[in-house]
Amino acid sequence: MPSQQPLPSELTTTPAADLPAAVFWDMDGTLVDTEPYWINAEHAIVEEAGGVWNDEYAHQLVGNDLMVSAEFIRDNSPITLEPVEIVEDLLRRVIAQVTEHVPWRPGAIELLTALREAGVPNALVTMSWRSLADSVLAALPEGTFAAVITGDEVEHGKPHPEPYLAAARALGVEVTDCVAIEDSPTGVRSAVAAGVPTLAVPHVVPVPIIAGAVQAPSLRGLTPADLHRLFG
The missing domain is CATH 1.10.150 (DNA polymerase; domain 1)
Incomplete structure (x- = not known):
């Protein structure tokens, strides 16, 4: 399990122009190895x-x-x-x-920390239900995620775009200004269908090349600025 650094309880800055307006995180397989x-x-x-x-x-x-x-x-x-x-x-x-035991994915906690410190809000967008999401969130400092969208709180689950559109509405951001991080073909299709530039980090199953998404082998070492550069 990667070392968990403390996250600030409040956002103290706003994202710079070369950073995403927000980052949308899938949970199972992306944030945690569940x-x-x-x-x-x-x-x-x-x-x-x-x-x-x-x-x-x-x-x-x-x-x-x-x-x-x-x-x-x-x-x-x-x-x-x-x-x-x-x-x-x-x-x-x-x-x-x-x-x-919460099995964090490599680099996830470090990237979350860096995004928070850079003033970039994070949203959790998961098809798991609220009960499981809350169990994972309990292991993180309060306020880590500015919005949480769960599978039991949307009418249409992934690969439908609704979960990601709901996250953008919750944060008041434009989907095209954000980045989604996903590990599965279903999740990538959902984010891409919503118009979110998407980083696929395949884990348990391979993810085919999908227009609107780029792939990386791991989150380890990625910075907030890297997320912006991946999409030009």
Whole structure:
């Protein structure tokens, strides 16, 4: 786990002209390495129901709206629970793992810190529900994210553009002046569809080349100015 530096509790500056107006962060797989937690939870609930799960199925769910994932699980296993019950069971299991250990992605905390110090607001844009987002946010200083958009608070989940459009409205910024950071094809398509210049940092699954997005192998060493330069 990278060393966690303290983040200022208040923004004290405004972004310079060569910085993004805001940065929108995906959570699972981008900010925190929780995709293995989700995959473990999926294996557990399916196997407890007498079925067999596999990583091919699990990888198809990376970045998805949780209700979409729940319906896929029900369609491909003996589980007969309603989708919302499946989501709640998965969340309970993942939250238990996050409470024990928050697995930050390399470079994430350092970039968050630098953005805050530069006066760039951050928004969390995740398809996880509020209960899990709050568990992750509890490990960060209050005010780290100026806005939080979760999957249970939007009508349309990723890859629909709604989550990112909602984040821009919450911060009062133009999407084209911001940068989104994503790790999955679903998330990248959502941000690009919203018109947000997008940095893809593939992790559990590969991300194809998508117009409107650039790719980097890691967030490690990236600075706020780098985010602006990536998009010319």
